[in-house]
Amino acid sequence: MVDEMNHAEMKEFHVGDVVTATVTEVKEKEAFANAGYKVDAVIPISELSSLHVEKVSDVLTEGEEREFKVIKVGDDELVLSLRAAIADKAWEELKQKYENDEIIEAEVKEVVKGGLVVDVGVRGFIPASLVERHYVEDFSDYKGRTLRMKIIEMDPEENKLILSQRAVLDEEVEAKKKELLESLQVGEIVTGTVQRLTDFGAFVDIGGVDGLVHISQMAHHRVETPADVVKEGDEIEVKILAVDQESERVSLSIKETLPDPWTTIEGKIKPGDVIEGEVKRLVSFGAFVEVAPGVEGLVHISQIANRHIGTPNEVLEEGQTVQAKVLDIHPSQERISLSIRALEETKTTDEKVEKESQPEEDHSGFSLGDMIGDQLKKYKK
Structure with a gap:
C-alpha cells in the first residue's frame, strides 16, 4: 500500500526539465538532492558552475533549495546540473541585454x-x-x-x-567629448596639454577633445617648427578660434593669448632711431627685418644700398644681422619703414667731413717751424 502510494506520488522526469530540489548531502566532488524521485539525484562538481570549482561546499550547502536541470535520468539514476539551469536563465537575460x-x-x-x-x-x-x-x-x-x-x-x-x-x-569618452564640444565658446581661453607635434602644428587636449594649434597660430613671429615653441606634455593656455561639432574639430591659438608685440614697442622705437635686427625674408621689393620678437620692418629695395641693385639678395641674405635707421613707424598699422642706405650715406658723409678737417700736409720737405726759425736767425744778425 505504501509502495503503491509512493509510486503514485513519484514525479516523472525527462532530460531538459528544470526541477526544484533540496540538497541532502554535500561531499568533496559531488552533492545529492531530493527532487521527488525514487532515488536522490546526483550533482557532479563539474555541473555546479561554468567556472572551475575547487570543492562542492564552495557552491552548495545541505538543506538549501535550488533549481537544477535534468541532464540524465534512468530507473535508478537522476543526474542534475546547477550550471545548466543557471545558464538557461542567464542566456535569456543576456540576450535581452544584448538586444538593448x-x-x-x-x-x-x-x-x-x-x-x-x-x-x-x-x-x-x-x-x-x-x-x-x-x-x-x-x-x-x-x-x-x-x-x-x-x-x-x-x-x-x-x-x-x-x-x-x-x-x-x-562610449563614455565620446559622450563627454560631445558634451564638451557643445560647451566650448569661440573666444574662450582654456588650459590644455600638448599631446603631439606635427609639421603643421600641435594637437592640444583641452579636457577630452584634441584641438589643433596651427603653426601660424603658435606665436606672433614666424615659427619654423612647432618644437621651437612647445613640447609634448607642456601645459599651455590657448584661445578657441573655431568649433566644428560635426567633424569634432577645434581650432586653437597660442598667439591670441600673448600680448600684441606691436603694442609693446609703441613709444620705444621712433623715427631716426638706429636699430639692429635679423633679416627674416627677402622679397622682390625689399627685405623684412625683425627688430623685436614678432615685429618686422621693411627695408625697401631702394633703401638697401647707396647704389642701384636688381634684387635684395645681391646685398643681403636671410639670417643676417643688420643695422638700419627708422624712417617711419605706425604700430597701429603694424608698419615700420627702415633704411640701411641712410646709415651708409651718413657713414660716407662723416668720413668725408673727417677727411676735410685734417690739415694739409706740406710736401716741400720744410715745416712751418723750419721757415720761422730761419727768419729769426736773419733778424738776430
Whole structure:
C-alpha cells in the first residue's frame, strides 16, 4: 500500500526539465538532492558552475533549495546540473541585454592567457584588447575587480560570450567629448596639454577633445617648427578660434593669448632711431627685418644700398644681422619703414667731413717751424 502510494506520488522526469530540489548531502566532488524521485539525484562538481570549482561546499550547502536541470535520468539514476539551469536563465537575460545594448557588471574571476574571465551565469571572456582603451601589460591585479561591460558576441549553442569593457569606456569618452564640444565658446581661453607635434602644428587636449594649434597660430613671429615653441606634455593656455561639432574639430591659438608685440614697442622705437635686427625674408621689393620678437620692418629695395641693385639678395641674405635707421613707424598699422642706405650715406658723409678737417700736409720737405726759425736767425744778425 505504501509502495503503491509512493509510486503514485513519484514525479516523472525527462532530460531538459528544470526541477526544484533540496540538497541532502554535500561531499568533496559531488552533492545529492531530493527532487521527488525514487532515488536522490546526483550533482557532479563539474555541473555546479561554468567556472572551475575547487570543492562542492564552495557552491552548495545541505538543506538549501535550488533549481537544477535534468541532464540524465534512468530507473535508478537522476543526474542534475546547477550550471545548466543557471545558464538557461542567464542566456535569456543576456540576450535581452544584448538586444538593448545594456551594460552588465561582473567580477573578474580569472586572469587567463589573452584576457579575463567573468561569471555572469555563464562563462564570459574579455579579450585583452577589449579591457581598457590603453595597452595593459600585466592583468594580474584585475582579479576581483568589478567591471562594467557590453556584450560584443554571444552564441549560446557554442557557449560563447565575448564581453568588452573598452566599449563602455569608449562610449563614455565620446559622450563627454560631445558634451564638451557643445560647451566650448569661440573666444574662450582654456588650459590644455600638448599631446603631439606635427609639421603643421600641435594637437592640444583641452579636457577630452584634441584641438589643433596651427603653426601660424603658435606665436606672433614666424615659427619654423612647432618644437621651437612647445613640447609634448607642456601645459599651455590657448584661445578657441573655431568649433566644428560635426567633424569634432577645434581650432586653437597660442598667439591670441600673448600680448600684441606691436603694442609693446609703441613709444620705444621712433623715427631716426638706429636699430639692429635679423633679416627674416627677402622679397622682390625689399627685405623684412625683425627688430623685436614678432615685429618686422621693411627695408625697401631702394633703401638697401647707396647704389642701384636688381634684387635684395645681391646685398643681403636671410639670417643676417643688420643695422638700419627708422624712417617711419605706425604700430597701429603694424608698419615700420627702415633704411640701411641712410646709415651708409651718413657713414660716407662723416668720413668725408673727417677727411676735410685734417690739415694739409706740406710736401716741400720744410715745416712751418723750419721757415720761422730761419727768419729769426736773419733778424738776430
